[in-house]
Amino acid sequence: MTIADNIKKLRKQYDLSQKELAEIAHVTDKAVSSWEKGNSEPRMGAIQRMADHFGILKSSIIEENGMDNLINIHNHQPLPPGTVATKSASMKVPIYGYISAGIPFEMISTDNYKEVPAPIAKDYPNAFLLQIEGDSMNKLFPSGTYALIDPCLEVNNGEIAAVNVNGYEATLKRFFKLSNGIALEPESYNPEHSVQFFDCRKGECEDIRVLGKLVWHMAPFNIRY
Numbered sequence: 001m002t003i004a005d006n007i008k009k010l011r012k013q014y015d016l017s018q019k020e021l022a023e024i025a026h027v028t029d030k031a032v033s034s035w036e037k038g039n040s041e042p043r044m045g046a047i048q049r050m051a052d053h054f055g056i057l058k059s060s061i062i063e064e065n066g067m068d069n070l071i072n073i074h075n076h077q078p079l080p081p082g083t084v085a086t087k088s089a090s091m092k093v094p095i096y097g098y099i100s101a102g103i104p105f106e107m108i109s110t111d112n113y114k115e116v117p118a119p120i121a122k123d124y125p126n127a128f129l130l131q132i133e134g135d136s137m138n139k140l141f142p143s144g145t146y147a148l149i150d151p152c153l154e155v156n157n158g159e160i161a162a163v164n165v166n167g168y169e170a171t172l173k174r175f176f177k178l179s180n181g182i183a184l185e186p187e188s189y190n191p192e193h194s195v196q197f198f199d200c201r202k203g204e205c206e207d208i209r210v211l212g213k214l215v216w217h218m219a220p221f222n223i224r225y
Contacts, residue, residue: 004038004058009067010050011036013119024053045219052218053090055117093120093148095129097170114146119131121218123149127215130162130170136186136193137172146171162211170211182208 011021011032018032025032025046034040042050044058051058060067092113114129121127127150132141140160141147147162155159155161161175161182171186173196186193198204 001043002064003062004036007042007050008036009030010054010061013052013067016140021050024159024207025049048219053115054118055119069180090115091118093121093127093129095146097130104112115217116148116216116218120148124148124215126150126152132172135140135190136188138173138189140189141172142219143215146218146220147214148216148218149212152177153213153215155210155213162214164209164211166207172214175210182206 007021011018014021016024017029018036019135020031022032025042026040026049027046031040031042031046035042042061044206047058047061050061054067093116094113096113116129127148129146129148132145132147135143135219138158155175158174160172162170163175164170164171171184173186176185181220182197182198182205184196187197198208
């Protein structure tokens with residue numbers, strides 16, 4: 001079974017039209033038609049979006065007979081023969097705005113929603129999405145990535161968190177609470193980014209608030225692999 005066969009089988013098992021699958025993969029319905037005819041193959045970004053949406057491994061789409069041996073990515077167990085998740089495999093999560101992966105800046109409310117895999121949304125029912133802008137975390141997340149933030153989880157030293165600075169600005173960094181202050185550490189290929197330190201002895205920690213812990217992320221649909 002080729003990639004073309006896998007995509008066709010996946011679409012039919014979900015009872016989706018080519019247009020509906022195209023919306024999930026962020027491509028045109030003509031592209032899906034071309035995939036199923038074997039005239040072209042999807043880019044890795046489109047494969048990743050389909051796998052994320054349906055809660056399956058990319059190999060289920062790429063490998064020969066992949067659809068015959070479906071593995072659920074959330075518990076790594078085989079799915080029942082002949083079945084995949086239903087259309088409710090995704091759930092809408094609110095997007096609260098943008099967050100800097102560089103210099104902290106004001107979050108902007110967008111009043112929008114984005115679909116994430118249902119098991120993820122159910123595991124973190126109070127979580128919200130922030131879209132990353134900037135390059136200070138680009139070793140891990142390209143600009144445009146959606147970061148799922150859970151405000152109910154404790155953030156331990158060294159974990160990645162969304163942090164509110166100066167009451168209205170926000171940034172995504174590795175968080176460290178030290179004896180004399182708070183450090184926000186980047187993960188960047190850009191040498192201009194360095195650790196930001198806030199000295200509590202000087203009152204610099206008073207306006208810093210942890211918004212939540214990063215629990216999941218999704219790359220932007222237009223990223224090229």
